[in-house]
Amino acid sequence: MVRGVHGKWCGSLLLAAALAVGGASGCGPVVSPAPGGPPSEATAPTAPPADPSAGAATTVPATPSQDPQPGEVLVEVVVNGGLAGVRNQLVVHYDGTWTSRSGTKPPRTGRQTPAEAAELRAALEDPAYARVPERPTGSPIPDGFQYYVTYRHRLVVAGDGERPAALQRVFAALPEGGPPTGR
CATH class of the missing domain: 3.30.1560 (Mago nashi protein)
Structure with a gap:
């Protein structure tokens, strides 16, 4: 388990999945994307x-x-x-x-x-x-x-x-x- 950006505990499976697709999980709300870009x-x-x-x-x-x-x-x-x-x-x-x-x-x-x-x-x-x-x-x-x-x-x-x-x-x-x- 890993502690995320907002102090929540994230499952290691979630973290592994996020890293597998090239990102990282903050386990918090995703900020609205800029026009034409991903979150x-x-x-x-x-x-x-x-x-x-x-x-x-x-x-x-x-x-x-x-x-x-x-x-x-x-x-x-x-x-x-x-x-x-x-x-x-x-x-x-x-x-x-x-x-x-x-x-x-x-x-x-x-x-x-x-x-x-x-x-x-x-x-x-x-x-x-x-x-x-x-x-x-x-x-x-x-x-x-x-x-x-x-x-x-x-x-x-x-x-x-x-x-x-x-x-x-x-x-x-x-x-x-x-x-x-x-x-």
Whole structure:
């Protein structure tokens, strides 16, 4: 038995079945999928957990040898905060298609060129990105933004002014530089 994302106990058979089809089970509700993509359990929370280990899931990331499905989510970035209290989201799929949601506005979609998509994958697969701290290390900026980047079931949270070079490289490769910070 394994404890899932939401503290529930999952049967090892369920976990084995989930891993056999290339995913991992959080044993919780599945988040609504982004248009054109499969359900994603890797959606970033609206606020960081009070206990950094509280949101940690026992998951197995996809291995590079597994071919991603066309609509599979590559990376999801959520921005929260600011004076206006925004919560905006950008989801990029392995095939380069992306959807950006900002407040109550209709979602915007697009597609990266193959070169842009390759640059984003390279930034995310860079060993330096794997060493980016998962939680902010400095003092928060009042009314600043928090950025939640989810890639292969790993959540990295950064605040304004806390973007190490490897994280800056990821943001530079995102469509439009990431989700908007305005409403």
